[in-house]
Amino acid sequence: MKELIQLKVNGQAYEVAVNTHHTLLEVLREELSLTGTKESCNLGECGSCTVLIDGIPVHSCLTLAVEAQGKDITTIEGLAEGGRLDPLQQSFVDHGAVQCGFCTPGMILAAKGLLKKNSSPNEAEIRKAVSGNLCRCTGYVKIVDAINAVATK
Amino acid sequence: MRLPKFQYKSPATIDEAIALVSEAKGDAVIIAGGTDLLPSMKQRRLTPKIVVNIKRAEDLAYIKDGENNVRIGALTRLSSIEESDIIRKKFPMLAKAAGEVGVPQHRNAGTIGGNLCLNTRCWYYNQSAFFRTCRPVCYKFGNEEDKCQLFPTREGKANVCYSVFSGDTAPSLIALKTEVKIKGPKGERKIPLAELYTGDGKRPLALGWGDILTEVIIPDPPAYSSGCYLKYRIREAIDFPLVGVAANIVLDSKDGICERASVVLGAVASRPVEVTDAEDILRSNKITDDLIEEVSEAAFKAAKPLSNLHECSAQYRKRLAKIFTKRAINSILSAISQS
Ligand SMILES: Cc1cc2nc3c(=O)[nH]c(=O)nc-3n(C[C@H](O)[C@H](O)[C@H](O)COP(=O)(O)OP(=O)(O)OC[C@H]3O[C@@H](n4cnc5c(N)ncnc54)[C@H](O)[C@@H]3O)c2cc1C
Ligand code: SF4
Ligand code: FES
Ligand code: FES
DSSP states (O other), X not given: OEEEEEEEETTEEEEEEEETTOBHHHIIIIISOOTTSOOSSSSXXXXXXXXXXXXXXXXXXXXXXXXXXXXXXXXXXXXXXXXXXXXXXXXXXXXXXXXXXXXXXXXXXXXXXXXXXXXXXXXXXXXXXXXXXXXXXXXXHHHHHHHXXXXXX | OOOOOOXXXXXXXXXXXXXXXXXXXXXXXXXXXXXXXHHHXXXXXXXXXXXXXXXXXXXXXXXXXXXXXXXXXXXXXXXXXXXXXXXXXXXXXXXXXXXXXXXXXXXXXXXXXXXXXXXXXXXXXXXXXXXXXXSOOOTTTSOTTSOOSSSOXXXXXXXXXXXXXXXXXXXXXXXXXXXXXXXXXXXXXXXXXXXXXXXXXXXXXXXOTTOEEEEEEEEOOOTTEEEEEEEEXXXXXXXXXSEEEEEEEEESSTTOBEEEEEEEEESSSSSOEEOTHHHHHHTTSBOOHHHHHHHHHHHHHHOOOOSXXXXXXXXXXXXXXHHXXXXXXXXXXXXXXXX
């Protein structure tokens, strides 16, 4: 069954006919070609599909697209402004917190969600905020350092 | 991995939602946060024809500090409970339990209603559709005549399912004597939360078709009382509990005599298990190390986990129930004496 819905992604309004059994992850990647949001476990275990809905990090693989109507959705494509990376993105680059890069979009959005709520988190709060995001490459230390460097002291 | 196809309904009122689900009998399910339901649907353990969203129906996302209780709407997110000043002040163990569910993303979407109505788990049942192509389905997944694949009963005996209830907030809420409001086709009723659980792994909840949990009501904590929830899991995030122990104790004065005590175990059976002896042992006594030892021994006896969570053995979980009970009571006593 298809339903015509309005989605607001990275400030831009879209009108899409979605299958009601499709997740936000599927619609972002397959209908809107926003492939920055990564698909991995698809079961809410790895965090690679994390997006912000109304500023709060959630799993797009466990969100029905129809239920994201009327909400403000932010994906990794929405962070850079005018070709300039978001400070978090730049910090990930500077700290070598990106290796294969697959976990990075989810990791950065989980961190973004934290910084929106708490601009000066301590290390424990940073670790908790990204505890739902698995990374097979970096060993996490550089990721935590990268987020820590952006947090206001 | 796509979801199976279903009809999606998002009724404007809770009564419409109740009507939809009750008329569809077993063909419809309710979706709240979806963090438990959708993985089960992706793996085809559940393939409902109709999915009914209740988030549009009524404003059930609230935490209200009443005269002698705190009321929480069923659609309140776990992260709101974790961060609520009211809950942190009055029921710190509930804030902690909510904060230990899964990871931030689950708590930002997952609701208290969904956490209390969580399906039970077992390593054999929580598998993919692919797994089931080469192994027989078990009693919980299949029909009345399908055998439990881990602990089959003898020929001619009725099947039993021992899948585990692993919700993190229920033990604390039961220890706090919480009641829940349920709205259904026959109207509204209020029951102690403990009575929501049947203990039957195949049908773990005492809810009929169309019954919707709408509100959680926690009585205010008396003076000189405190609670503690301890959760054991392999990793510090993501994992469901392998054992959860919630204890709540009321004294008559600082370092005084025990008036009420309750110890509730999570993840050791198909329902949260109340250690009923705990109150008998502690009430009207000054709590000593010997009595704490006695209560933890009672918790050890009450915990009857089986080896159906693959992360650690049943024996280990049983012993942890004892150790955590002791730790929880000690930490409560020091919290009351410092308050
Ligand atoms: C990787 C992973 C890890 C997890 N770890 C934990 C954990 O550590 N601890 C834990 O407790 N949980 C855990 N969960 C499970 C889940 O995220 C939470 O329990 C969450 O609170 C479920 O709430 P929900 O609103 O998302 O429920 P939903 O998925 O929407 O619903 C769950 C069930 O309850 C029913 N239901 C929902 N609301 C109501 C209502 N108001 N009335 C009647 N029935 C209702 C639904 O029909 C469904 O059957 C985990 C899940 C995943 C995927
Ligand atoms: S305990 Fe229940 S879920 Fe596990 S195999 Fe047996 S019937 Fe299935
Ligand atoms: S793809 Fe959504 S959590 Fe792994
Ligand atoms: S950089 Fe490769 S998974 Fe994290």
